[in-house]
Each structure stands twice: as C-alpha cells, then as structure tokens.
Amino acid sequence: ISFRFDFWNQRDLPYDDEQIGLKDQIVINFSHVVAENTPKGLAASKFAELINEKSNGNMIVHIYPNGILYNDKNELAALKDGDIQMIAPTFSKLTEELPSWQVLDLPFLFENNEQVYEVLHGPLSEQLLKELESIHIHGLTFWHNGFKQMAAKNGPLLETSDFIGLTMRSMPSKVLIKQTQLLHAEPIVTSFNDLYASIQNDTIASQENTISNIYSKGYYRMHPHITQSNHGILAYSVLMNEDFWNSLTKQQQQIITESINELQRWQHDEAVKLNAENLQQLQRSGQAQLYTLTEAQRNEWKEVLQPIYQYYERQISKNYLKQLREELS
Ligand code: LMR
Numbered sequence: 483i484s485f486r487f488d489f490w491n492q493r494d495l496p497y498d499d500e501q502i503g504l505k506d507q508i509v510i511n512f513s514h515v516v517a518e519n520t521p522k523g524l525a526a527s528k529f530a531e532l533i534n535e536k537s538n539g540n541m542i543v544h545i546y547p548n549g550i551l552y553n554d555k556n557e558l559a560a561l562k563d564g565d566i567q568m569i570a571p572t573f574s575k576l577t578e579e580l581p582s583w584q585v586l587d588l589p590f591l592f593e594n595n596e597q598v599y600e601v602l603h604g605p606l607s608e609q610l611l612k613e614l615e616s617i618h619i620h621g622l623t624f625w626h627n628g629f630k631q632m633a634a635k636n637g638p639l640l641e642t643s644d645f646i647g648l649t650m651r652s653m654p655s656k657v658l659i660k661q662t663q664l665l666h667a668e669p670i671v672t673s674f675n676d677l678y679a680s681i682q683n684d685t686i687a688s689q690e691n692t693i694s695n696i697y698s699k700g701y702y703r704m705h706p707h708i709t710q711s712n713h714g715i716l717a718y719s720v721l722m723n724e725d726f727w728n729s730l731t732k733q734q735q736q737i738i739t740e741s742i743n744e745l746q747r748w749q750h751d752e753a754v755k756l757n758a759e760n761l762q763q764l765q766r767s768g769q770a771q772l773y774t775l776t777e778a779q780r781n782e783w784k785e786v787l788q789p790i791y792q793y794y795e796r797q798i799s800k801n802y803l804k805q806l807r808e809e810l811s
Pocket of ligand 1: 515516524571572627655673674691695
C-alpha cells in the first residue's frame with residue numbers, strides 16, 4: 483500500500499492505486515541514438531501513441547532519443563540488464579553477438595525499397611529475430627531506414643581508386659569492415675554518438691550512411707560530397723528486454739504485437755518518404771554535392787566487392803545468403 487500526503491489536512495492518506503489507475507500501469511523506456519524527425523524517431527513516437535491508445539493510458543512509452551540515455555556502446559547491455567525496456571539498434575550493431583545477421587550488411591543485394599520491405603518482414607527475418615532468444619532478448623520486428631550512400635570530405639567517391647587510403651567510419655560488423663578493406667580504405671569503428679566529433683577533428687574522412695542520418699545530424703556540412711550509391715541497407719531491429727516481455731500479461735503483449743503490426747507498412751513508407759524529402763533538403767541547402775555512379779563505376783564497385791560474399795559464406799553461413807537471394811528473386 484502506498485501513501486500520499488494530504489496538504490490541506492497535513493496527514494498521510496493511503497493511495498487508492500486502483501482508482502487512480504496506477505496499479506497496473508506499465509512503463510516502457512525506449513532509448514535510441516538518432517534524432518526525432520527520422521525513420522526510427524517517428525516510428526518510436528507512433529508506437530508510443532498506439533500503445534497509449536490501445537491500453538487506455540495503462541501502458542506508457544517514454545522515449546529517449548539522440549543517445550541522451552544510452553548510446554551504441556552501452557544500449558544493448560542496458561537492455562539486457564533491464565535498465566531499459568526497449569531499443570532499436572541498426573542490425574549491424576548486433577552482429578558481434580549474432581554474426582549471421584551480417585547477411586543484411588552484404589552490399590548490392592537489394593535493388594529497391596519494396597524488396598527491403600519483403601525481406602524485413604519475410605521468413606529470413608523471422609529466423610534472424612528468433613536467434614535473439616539465444617542472447618535472451620525478445621525481438622519484435624525490423625524497421626527500415628533506407629539505402630546507404632557514401633559521404634566524403636574532400637571529393638566524391640566514384641571510382642574505386644577514390645577510396646584508397648581514406649579513413650572511413652564503420653559500424654561494428656565484420657562484413658562492413660571487410661567491405662571498407664576491399665575498397666582499400668581504412669575502417670574506423672565509431673559509435674553514432676562519437677561520429678560528429680570524429681568527423682570534426684578529422685579522424686574520419688568518409689562514411690556510409692542513409693540520407694536521413696546524414697541530413698538530420700548535419701554530417702553533410704563536413705562531408706559534403708555524397709555519392710548516391712545505394713549499395714547497402716540500414717534497418718533496425720526492434721528489441722525488448724526478455725524478462726520484461728515475459729512479465730507482461732497476454733493482453734499487454736497483444737497490445738504491443740498489434741501496435742507493431744499496425745505500424746509496419748506505415749513505418750516503411752514513412753522512412754522512404756523522409757529519405758526522399760531529406761534528399762531534396764540537401765539539394766536545396768547548397769551545402770552538399772550529390773553524385774550518381776555511372777554503370778561502369780557501379781560495376782567496378784561490384785567487382786571489387788565480389789569476395790565479400792565468399793567471406794560471408796565461408797566465415798558465417800551459406801544458408802542465409804542462399805535464402806536471402808531466393809527471397810530477393
Ligand atoms: C549509425 O550508427 O550510423 C546508425 O546505426 C544510426 C542509426 O541508428 O540510424
């Protein structure tokens with residue numbers, strides 16, 4: 483039983499938790515690293531809205547954006563320890579624990595956003611989410627951000643020789659590091675939160691990221707040469723602390739599952755729309771130069787990166803790559 487202080491009569495009164503609706507109130511703290519007006523930021527807000535609506539305010543989602551609570555380096559540990567109930571890291575950031583997830587990091591497999599939607603909500607992704615059980619995390623779904631582009635400080639990255647000797651930011655995924663090495667650039671693994679400072683102090687001369695991330699964090703001001711290479715994808719795994727999930731009633735779990743399902747198509751379309759809008763804003767800013775690859779240049783990138791598929795198959799899994807190729811065909 484809890485008490486509240488009755489100021490008028492200067493005495494403690496027992497709280498009627500039931501009556502004020504607090505007894506069963508569930509709070510989901512959701513931490514993420516990007517800005518609010520981004521595919522992940524918007525999806526998190528919409529998720530919070532749906533949960534609140536469907537539970538009549540009995541379930542509440544508190545969102546902590548921009549890495550203010552946890553960042554890339556500690557959010558997974560915080561989730562596992564139950565310090566936070568929900569995170570949505572880029573899948574590449576799970577690959578140290580779940581190497582097979584690198585299948586989604588492989589370049590030049592996806593050709594358009596619709597294919598990404600099909601795969602992120604298809605059988606392969608279901609298997610990937612199931613793998614989370616082995617590290618005691620409850621996987622809810624994948625959310626899209628967009629295709630990755632190459633941004634650089636000193637000039638456009640068009641020919642593969644443009645990459646030679648460049649410092650390039652990488653997420654902690656062996657496939658992404660390998661990709662950088664195959665281009666003869668120097669990979670530097672950096673968290674999203676440290677990226678701005680590393681670009682500013684010249685430790686990092688180039689990076690691959692989505693237009694939404696490049697725009698919303700202002701990276702284009704320091705890396706203004708942006709090649710629209712669409713060579714890889716950036717998407718999020720939406721994760722919940724397993725004990726927390728198990729502590730919920732069936733009805734509460736259902737509210738979460740329904741909200742996630744309702745959000746699925748909207749989230750994807752919103753991500754595509756936002757990246758397109760941000761691209762226009764970049765063009766209008768006059769502070770970025772956008773480039774596209776000629777077919778010959780694109781083929782050259784593909785050729786240089788060819789050994790990466792074998793690397794994945796040999797080191798990690800033949801089956802997942804085969805399955806992904808089947809789902810894409
Ligand atoms: C990055 O580190 O560049 C991205 O994973 C950030 C994000 O969450 O979109």
